[in-house]
Amino acid sequence: MPDKPAAEVAIDAALVRSLVAGQALEKIPDAASLALMKVAEGWDNEVWRLGDELAVRLPRRAPAAPLVRNEQRALPAIAERLRPTGVRVPAPLLAGVPTDAYPWAWSIVPWIAGVRGLDVVRAERAPWAAPLAAALAALHVAAPDDHPINPVRGVPLGRRDTVFHERLAALRGAGTIGDTSAEALRDRWIRGVEAPSWVDDPVWIHGDLHPGNLVAEEGTLVGIIDFGDVTAGDPAYDLAVAWLAFDQAGRRLFRAATATRYDSATWVRARAWAAAVVVMFLTHSDDEPAYAALARAAAIEVIGDD
Structure with missing residues (x-):
C-alpha cells in the first residue's frame, strides 16, 4: 500500500508567517501578531491555525496547487448558498499568491471550530x-x-x-x-x-x-x-x-x-x-x-x- 507522498516544499512557521505578513495585513491587520500552530498535514495540504478564528491552508506538493485555486474560485458562491442552512464552509478570506519562497497559491480561511x-x-x-x-x-x-x-x-x-x-x-x-x-x-x-x-x-x-x-x-x-x-x-x-x-x-x-x-x-x-x-x-x-x-x-x- 502506498505511503503518503513526501512534501515537495518545506513548510514551517517562519514561511507561513512571512506569507501572512507579506500579503494579509491589508485585509487582516492583526494577522502577523496572531498565534500560529500547525494542526493538520494531509496528502495534499497543510493547515496552520492562525489565532482563534482563522487558518492558513497551503499545498505541500504540486498536484494540490490547482485544487487550492479551485477552492478560491468556487467556495465564495457556495458559502453564500449554504449560509441559510447554518452549515459553514471555509470560503477563503484571502487568496494568497506565490512568492520567491513559496511556489503556489494558498489561502487564509475561517477556522470552523468543532x-x-x-x-x-x-x-x-x-x-x-x-x-x-x-x-x-x-x-x-x-x-x-x-x-x-x-x-x-x-x-x-x-x-x-x-x-x-x-x-x-x-x-x-x-x-x-x-x-x-x-x-x-x-x-x-x-x-x-x-x-x-x-x-x-x-x-x-x-x-x-x-x-x-x-x-x-x-x-x-x-x-x-x-x-x-x-x-x-x-x-x-x-x-x-x-x-x-x-x-x-x-x-x-x-x-x-x-x-x-x-x-x-x-x-x-x-x-x-x-x-x-x-x-x-x-x-x-x-x-x-x-x-x-x-x-x-x-x-x-x-x-x-x-
Missing part, C-alpha cells in the same frame, strides 16, 4: 442528517460550463470500473478483505455501474464527502471542509456519505430529508460510490488508521444495506 466527524461515534451522527441534506440541496445546483474538472469524482461509474476491480483484487490478494466481503462490495459496485446514469446538467459536488471532512460542535453539524476536489457532475458521488457517515437509522433520516431530490437510480450509484471509497481508503490508509477504520465500518453499512 470536532471532525471521524471522532464522533457513528450512531451519534444521526442528528446531522437533516442539516447535511439541506447543505447538499444548496450545493447541488447546476454548475457553469467552466467549472473545475476532476477526472475521477462525479464521473460516470464505468470510467472507474477498471481501477475499482484492480484495487479490490489487490486487497483480496493481500488478505486485507475477505472473499465474502469482497464479493458483496463488487456486487454493489456492479449494480451502480449498470444503473441508469445521471443525464441532467452537472451539479456542483464536494467531491470528497466523508466524516473526516465534516465538523460538529456539541452534537450539531456546523461545517463541511476540504473542498479541494470540488467539481461538477453526478451528485451520487456526494450521496455516498449516507453509508460513509451514518448507520442505518441516520441513513434513513438522511434519505428521507432528500427524498424529493434524487431518484432511486441515483441512490444505487451512490452506494456504488460508497463501495469505491471503502476500497480506496483500504488501499491508501496505511498511515491513516482512522480512515482504515472508517472504511471497515462503512463496508459493513454498504454490504448490509440491501
Whole structure:
C-alpha cells in the first residue's frame, strides 16, 4: 500500500508567517501578531491555525496547487448558498499568491471550530442528517460550463470500473478483505455501474464527502471542509456519505430529508460510490488508521444495506 507522498516544499512557521505578513495585513491587520500552530498535514495540504478564528491552508506538493485555486474560485458562491442552512464552509478570506519562497497559491480561511466527524461515534451522527441534506440541496445546483474538472469524482461509474476491480483484487490478494466481503462490495459496485446514469446538467459536488471532512460542535453539524476536489457532475458521488457517515437509522433520516431530490437510480450509484471509497481508503490508509477504520465500518453499512 502506498505511503503518503513526501512534501515537495518545506513548510514551517517562519514561511507561513512571512506569507501572512507579506500579503494579509491589508485585509487582516492583526494577522502577523496572531498565534500560529500547525494542526493538520494531509496528502495534499497543510493547515496552520492562525489565532482563534482563522487558518492558513497551503499545498505541500504540486498536484494540490490547482485544487487550492479551485477552492478560491468556487467556495465564495457556495458559502453564500449554504449560509441559510447554518452549515459553514471555509470560503477563503484571502487568496494568497506565490512568492520567491513559496511556489503556489494558498489561502487564509475561517477556522470552523468543532470536532471532525471521524471522532464522533457513528450512531451519534444521526442528528446531522437533516442539516447535511439541506447543505447538499444548496450545493447541488447546476454548475457553469467552466467549472473545475476532476477526472475521477462525479464521473460516470464505468470510467472507474477498471481501477475499482484492480484495487479490490489487490486487497483480496493481500488478505486485507475477505472473499465474502469482497464479493458483496463488487456486487454493489456492479449494480451502480449498470444503473441508469445521471443525464441532467452537472451539479456542483464536494467531491470528497466523508466524516473526516465534516465538523460538529456539541452534537450539531456546523461545517463541511476540504473542498479541494470540488467539481461538477453526478451528485451520487456526494450521496455516498449516507453509508460513509451514518448507520442505518441516520441513513434513513438522511434519505428521507432528500427524498424529493434524487431518484432511486441515483441512490444505487451512490452506494456504488460508497463501495469505491471503502476500497480506496483500504488501499491508501496505511498511515491513516482512522480512515482504515472508517472504511471497515462503512463496508459493513454498504454490504448490509440491501
